[in-house]
Every structure is written in C-alpha cells, then in structure tokens.
Amino acid sequence: MWARLFYALVLGLVGAGIVHVVILFMLPAYSVRDVWTRLSTTAQAYETVVLSPTVAEGRVPTPRNPFLRAAACRFDLSEGLLHIRATGRVPFWSMAIYDDHGLNVLSISDRAAAGEDLDVVVASPAQMLALRREVPAAFAQSVFVESQVEQGVALVRLFVPDETWSGVAGAFLENMRCEPL
Template identity: 45%
Template sequence: MRSQLKKRSLWKGLAYALLLGLVGAGIVHIVILLLIPSFSERNAWGRLADVADLETMVRIDTSAAGPPLISGTDPAFLSAACRFDLSDGILHVQAPGHVPFWSASVYDRGGSNLFSLTDRSGPAGLLDVVVLTPEQMIDVRADLPQEFSQSVFLELPMSEGIIVVRAFAPDASWRPALEDFFRRSSCKLV
C-alpha cells in the first residue's frame, strides 16, 4: 500500500513539474514574440535612419548627442556609416587623404556583410568606391565617367544597404588626421 502511494505521489510530482515547465516555456515564448518588434526597430538601419538621411556619412563611434550609435566599437578605430538606396543612382564613396589603415564594408539592410575591402584594394590607398547593381554596371561600362577612373567597383545584387568605413589610429597623434578624413568623406548618389 505504501509503495503504491509513493508511486502515485512520484507521478503526481512529475506531472506537476512537467506542466509547470510547459506553462513557463509558453510564457517565455509569448514574451519573446511580443519583444521582437522593439528589437527589430533598433537595428543598425533604424538607428542610422533616426539621425541622418540616406547618402549621409554619420560617425558611429561617437556622437555629440550622447553615446555611440553602435556600441562595442574598437577604441583604436574611428568609424562612420552611410545608408543608401540605389534605386535613384549609383553610390560614390570617397575620402581624400591618407590614413594608416582604412576598411570599408557593405551590408544589406538586414545586416549581412556582402563585401569588404581595405586600403590595399584601390590605387594609391585612397578611399574611392562605387557601389552599384548589375544592371547599373552594364550602363557604366558602356560609358565610364572620368570621375570613376580610379574607383573600385562593388557590384551587388541589392538596392538598399549600409557602407561602414573604419580607420585605424595607431596613437593619439593620428586622431586629427582621422577626424579630417571622416569630415571630408562623402557618400553621394551619382
């Protein structure tokens, strides 16, 4: 008799724990589903849209209004980003001057890295990049504008994205040169 009561009590306890676990998992899933919209609105595209228009280079490592737009950036690098939409033209990104190292990465609107290049990619180490779709590339090849003669072409199968440019400051003495590099940089549709 006692062993039957023990078994019954054990099964009741196990069923109670299982039921409690299922209810808890259901609550967690509902909370996650309700939080998804708030997290998806705070992606890089959304944050940049809050502070600047399309084709505007924005510093993401620092902000006069407060903390950096993107947290966790390496303090040895200065960074800027530019949102673009190739529906109305091709994107031309330039920055005059030489810095110890720069890199540029193109991301789609969802944040997937589509292409990256460094100062070793272009002639004389200057930042001069043209981002365009395959259809736009056909038109450009037919009649290459003089302003693109030294440019690196990035042909990508999407129209909206973000280009992020980073420059390395080996020590504090390079900061003014890097600040000037970003201040004179441009991100424009042509």
C-alpha cells in the same frame, strides 16, 4: 526515479516556453532600434554620419573597439550609382555594405584600392553593365563594386593604433562623402 525525470522535462519545457514568450514580446522593441531605422531618423540618404558618442549623441551605435573609428551613410541605388570618397593617409580602412535588414553583403579594405584614398563606386548589376561600356575619367582610380542590394548602409571603419592617429582619422571621416551619381 521516472517521476523526477518527468518533473525535470516538464519544468524544462515550461521554462523554454516562458523564454520564447518573453522574446516574442521583446521583438517589437528591438525591431525599431536597428541600425537602418536609427540612421534614417538621424540623417538623410547619402549623408555621412560619424559614429561616435559626441557626434551621434547616442542615436546611432558606436564602435566598442577603442582602436576603431567609423562612419556610415544610407543609400538607394535606384537613384543612381553610389560614390564613396575620402582622402587621407590612415593605417587601415575597410568598407562594408549592409542591406536594410542589417546583413553584410560585401566587404573590402584598402588593400583592394588603387591608392591610399577611399574611392569606391557601388552599382547594381544593370548600372554596372552601363558603366562598363564607358567608364568616366573621374572613376580612373575607383574600385567598382556590384551589389544586388538596392537600399543599404555603407559602413567605413578605420584602424587607429594610438591617440596620435585620432586627428588624421577624424579628418578622414569628416571629409568622407557618399554621393549619388
């Protein structure tokens, strides 16, 4: 009986060791396929990329949920504020900020916006202090977001309840602008 238990423990440890070695060998292959790297090879900073199979041609991930459409842009707050804008009436939009390691650091939705349009300004803490002293008139309807992340990805997702909304959602994402200020 003790021999069987010892045999099972040794077999389990050897199996766990093999799995860990395989994972270590696979890590470099996956580290160059992260979203940040794939977006940086597809588009420049502040360039909006619609995440769909026809537009991105498999170079960037696409939403697997058939009711979601998405677009993303990379940014660098050391170059200035990030202003994300899009107009149109969609049922629901949400925006998330991810750091360059893929960690979600912020998420908001259209329920936080002053109107139906997407109008968000992302700033570092120092930029936010300067912005609070004098808010430009162009940002009257903007949602202000403070981020500790200097480089990251802004991801905007839209809910598309059925095919009748596809044209509206496509237009919303096509006119989305990520601009440094």
